Amino acid sequence: MDFSPRSQKIVSMLLESSDPVKEQALADALGLSKRTIQRELEAVDYGLRPYHLSLIRKKRVGVQIQGSVENKQALHKELKIDQDIDFTNIEERRRYLLLELLRDRTPQKLITFADRLGVSEATIASDLESLQDWLRQNHLEIIRRPGFGIVLEGKEVDYREAVNRFINENSEGFYSLDRFQRQELIEKSFSSPSHAGILSLLNKDTIIKVIDVLDAMDEPYFKRMTDNAYVALVIHIAISIDRIQKGGIAEPKKELNTDKKDLASLQLAKKIHKAMERAFQIQIPQVEISYLQVHIQGSKKDYSTSTMVDEYLNQVDDQQIQMVHRMIERFDSKYQYDLEQDDIFVRGLLIHLQPVLIRLQNHLNIFNPLLKDIQDQYPEVFAKCKEAAKVITEETGYEIQDEEIGYLAMHFGAALERLHEMKTYTRIVRIGVVCASGFGLARLMETNLRMILPDSVELVPLGTNDIDQASNIDFFVSSFDLNHPQLDSIRVNPLFTEDDISRIRKKIEEYSHVYKETSVQKGIGQMMNQIASTAISIKEMLANYRQFDLPADIHFDQLVEQLSKEMSGDAKAIAAKITSREKLSSQVIPELGICLLHCRTQSIQEPIVWVCQSSMGQFRHSSLSPSKAVVWMIAPEDEHIQIHLDVLGAISSAFVSSPAFLHTIQTGTKTTILMELERILQNYFYQIIDQKRRTA
Known part of the structure; x- marks a missing residue:
């Protein structure tokens, strides 16, 4: 946006008026001379061009911005975003500069940024220098050329990945959208004031159209992707299409690092390529297929059945198996034997490792919405995983991002929890989960609890008529009062608040150490x-x-x-x-x-x-x-x-x-x-x- 603070005020006044505004009226409103207004209007006319708007100046009538309602609204929205930013805050100012560099790759002069942000050119130069490290992680560089200005240089694919990363880091919750409510949530995200500037890097209509195309394909492969991986695929495609429409063509690489045995991802990339060409009526270069395949292979997948796990593990090579064993040893040698005996953990880590390697080899970013919580709540596990991740660096030469380490911490943390439960003497606690019938709401509550509580708990769905006949139940959980004073029960919200879970865990701890005879096995x-x-x-x-x-x-x-x-x-x-x-x-x-x-x-x-x-x-x-x-x-x-x-x-x-x-x-x-x-x-x-x- 090439408007100084003074020009922004003039543009805002013109946009908010449906009639022409006289130059003297602008001068009086802003406390400036008419001559100053006339000079500013020349700059305004130039600044309106990227928005497909123009300035109409008629003697004795006034000044008016001409163009479509949609383009005027888009400009007005950007002006409001700029006005809401506190440019005295160094972090806000630098984030804004980075956004502008990514949004507009044409040369920019320091004086333009200095006027717009109300700071000196030296401050802008210092801010830009501080952004170099962030950009270099994506193989981009800010180049300064005397008389020409500053420009962002680098390969097209690296630029796209930097846009993806910027959105990851600055639009909290966007990549955590539930894929089955995505259209409503995307609409909400684009209308959110906190996301408005950031998501201006994306075209909302393009995103929604990409979603519609993928929906129509109805590919089983998509169902195996985690929600945030699926949304990331949508964003990757949307960015690619937007850049192609603007003339940004990805450079062919001699050889992308892909899993050559994974032909399914290549076929899927080709299907997506054809579907997007038809939907957007554009010619998409063949090289985009390779980048799509890399993105698909590097996405996190949900292997929810044992069959899917076995299919995948049959393709794992000995080098990856050895890498996992070394990571376990590096994590903590005193737990090495126990962790290696945890089949769930070892298989899960092997499955997780392959897309990690693909992402590292092809410089793909990943977003971990739980990273801060993991670092805050499990600092020791995170620190040990940082050490374990060095094995990957030693094998591949790539440094591991904290986002990747966060996902490793989830695997190791879950394994340590299972190990703790195994080594602590407890008996199974039987909880009766009650609703009227025993298979409706009770089953939904049971499923939610099963994902939260340890395996040492047995959940028994019951109807209200079953309570008196229920045997060996330690205590009951229900969304309504049971009116059985002799029974130990907890009334809860059907979706379980933190307080509900805390009270249930306390009951489990009480009962788990109380001796109780078990029933005889059935014939x-x-x-x-x-x-x-x-x-x-x-x-x-x-x-x-x-x-x-x-x-x-x-x-x-x-x-x-x-x-x-x-x-x-x-x-x-x-x-x-x-x-x-x-x-x-x-x-x-x-x-x-x-x-x-x-x-x-x-x-x-x-x-x-x-x-x-x-x-x-x-x-x-x-x-x-x-x-x-x-x-x-x-x-x-x-x-x-x-x-x-x-x-x-x-x-x-x-x-x-x-x-x-x-x-x-x-x-x-x-x-x-x-x-x-x-x-x-x-x-x-x-x-x-x-x-x-x-x-x-």
Whole structure:
């Protein structure tokens, strides 16, 4: 932005007026002479050109800025950002300078920055020198040429990576967007005053279009990427397209460091390349495919199943295995043996290491939103991981960023926690997680707790009718009062506040050291019967699946009445049970965007799972808002009731543990939802078999 503070005030006045403003009126308002205003207007006219605006000056009429409303609004927004920055603050001033260097790669004069920021040229020169170290980490350099000005020099790909890094470091939360709510959150991020200047490096429409294109591709590979890795891919593509449209072409490298065995990433890069060319109607150079492949290979992935882990580990070479063992030894030799016996840790570290090497070899940045928390809360682990990371430096020659070390600390820290739990004598504490049916909200709460509490805790979902018959339960957790004075219970928020978790952990500590007799293991015959009954329950559930498209303004009671009538059993009894449950506490879960309606009844013979979606994408009536889907789950009260509850509970748990499943429930067709249900229930069935085998 080439406006001095004085020019900025003139431009602001002109933008805020719908009519021409006379030069004398500008002079009077700003306390300047008319001649000074005339000189400033010449500079204003030049400064408006990059914004596709022009200055119209008519005698006896006045001065007016001419151009589209959109361009005027964009300029007005930038002016406001500049005016809000405290340029006396050295950090704010230097961050602004860095932003301007990245935003505009044309030569700039020191005097221009000095006038704009209200400081001396010497101060600007000192500020620019202080930015050199940051830029050199991305292989860029500020070059000063007498009579020409200052300019940012370096390769196009390094410039793009520097833009990516700047956004990482200065727009807190942007890279942590939930991929399934990304469009709403991106809109919010671009409208945030704290992000406005930073995100001016990006084109919002380009980002949203990139997301739409990737959505339409529906690639399974994307589902294996962590949320922040997926958002980073979106930003990488958006920056590339924006730069190509502005003439910034990436230079070919003789050889990029990629995993030659990973052909899937190359094929995906080619698909993305073609899809973006079609969507943006531009020709994207072939070299961009290689950079896309590097970015994909360097992204963090979510290996959530053992099959995916095994597939990956089959490709790991001996050098990486040796590197991991050396890192463990360097971390702390006294823990070396125990850590190397932790299969979860070693496999996880091996999986993490490959994309780290790709990122280092190709100078890719990574953002760790938890870095500060890790450094503050686990300083010793972080310091030891910094030492362990030197093994990677010794092997590759690359220095490791703190962001990468933070992710290593998460792996090592989790392993140390498991080791501590193993070496501390405790017994299993059984917690009853209570809701009306035992498989609705109780399962969601159970899933949340399972991700927080240690393996030494057994969580048992229970309905209110099961409490009296429940055996070997140490204490109960519920979102409403149980009204059982003789029971030890904690009332909690269904999504668990920090205070809730603290109280639960305290109870666990109390009970974990209290001796208690354990039950006798079950016979093989009974286990086989349970496995067979589980298979039948799953088969019936999938066979009975139905889907409904309902009006957006339907009321809770109307929906319950309509679905109850679709049941083969006593409609009034089922509706009464659902409505009674709603009175205990709302079954709408705003954080997940679903309404979970559930009960158990003797009037049906087979378990039911149905999904209702709104024709408008979201239910609007206050009794169901902001649900994007209503899930209807009914369990028959027969001899296999506990098995039905467990199977239905596995579905409830998946709403929390699998964002892909939740998104499909909210937006998918009958076919895609059935496919996801089959996947969830198949995984659950295999877990049951494995669990029975281990306890036999």
